[in-house]
Amino acid sequence: MSNLVKLTSSSIQILHTREPRRLEFRIVSLLPNAVTQSNKTGRIRLIEGGNVHQGRKFLAYNGEIGGSVQSLDNAPVSIELGSIVSETQFDRVMAEAQQLEEPIIIVWMASWCRKCIYLKPKLEKLAAEYFPRIRFFHIDVNNVSHKLVVRAGVTKMPTIQLWKDGKKQGEVIGGHKAHLVVNEIREMIESEDSL
Numbered sequence: 001m002s003n004l005v006k007l008t009s010s011s012i013q014i015l016h017t018r019e020p021r022r023l024e025f026r027i028v029s030l031l032p033n034a035v036t037q038s039n040k041t042g043r044i045r046l047i048e049g050g051n052v053h054q055g056r057k058f059l060a061y062n063g064e065i066g067g068s069v070q071s072l073d074n075a076p077v078s079i080e081l082g083s084i085v086s087e088t089q090f091d092r093v094m095a096e097a098q099q100l101e102e103p104i105i106i107v108w109m110a111s112w113c114r115k116c117i118y119l120k121p122k123l124e125k126l127a128a129e130y131f132p133r134i135r136f137f138h139i140d141v142n143n144v145s146h147k148l149v150v151r152a153g154v155t156k157m158p159t160i161q162l163w164k165d166g167k168k169q170g171e172v173i174g175g176h177k178a179h180l181v182v183n184e185i186r187e188m189i190e191s192e193d194s195l
Contacts, residue, residue, distance in 0.1 A: 078124035081107060082137040087148045093137060094166050103164040103192055105130075105185070107138040108154045115174060116158040122178050123160070126185060134189065162188050 084090050084106070097104045107123055109116035120138070127136035141149050141157065152161065158174040160181070170188040174181040 077128055078121065079127040079131050079136070081120070081124060081127060082135060084137050084139045085143050087145055090139070090144070090148060094163065097135070097163065098166045101165075103134050103162055103169070103189075105134060105136045105189075106152070106161045106163060107136065108141055108149070108152065108157060108159040108161070109138055110141050110157050112142075113157045115178075119158055119174055119178050119181060122182050123185075126182055130189065160185055160188075162192055164192065 082093075084093060093104065105123075105127070107116075107120075109120070111117075123136060123138075127134075130136075139148075141154065153168065153171075154161075156173050156175065158181075160172045160174060161168050162170040169192050172181060172184045172188055
């Protein structure tokens with residue numbers, strides 16, 4: 001059940017000499033496996049003829065059959081990190097990533113950790129840059145078993161780990177400035193790509 005919102009914007013008239021175009025948005029949530037379902041997060045993605053356009057700013061959608069979306073900017077926005085709340089779910093995510101031969105990023109955080117809270121929106125932007133090649137997940141250490149935290153080798157928060165083939169390939173401890181942490185994560189991802 002998705003809500004359909006139709007908007008006609010007067011600002012679009014300024015951009016086009018033609019009549020204003022209708023923008024159609026279906027409000028849906030982004031799930032880790034990119035399945036479209038009803039909204040829980042308030043995020044909006046544009047759906048055109050069955051194609052989901054995500055991580056871009058859109059100029060207009062003409063609403064006609066065979067219409068097209070014109071992109072203003074291909075820069076990514078942000079993607080909500082997938083949530084892992086149990087050891088069973090962690091194992092399932094790992095198995096799925098291993099089967100698809102895809103790396104994943106796991107962000108270990110805590111609700112009481114200020115640096116984690118500050119870093120999360122920056123990681124959501126980073127997740128958009130690497131979507132769909134790499135999926136990003138977060139785990140609140142207060143909501144999972146201590147056994148899982150120990151198994152992953154997490155000792156500090158935030159800890160960002162790169163996993164591939166069911167094995168930890170790299171790790172960044174995010175105890176310093178957010179932009180430096182993001183750069184370290186990029187370097188970790190790029191070095192994994194070169195292997």
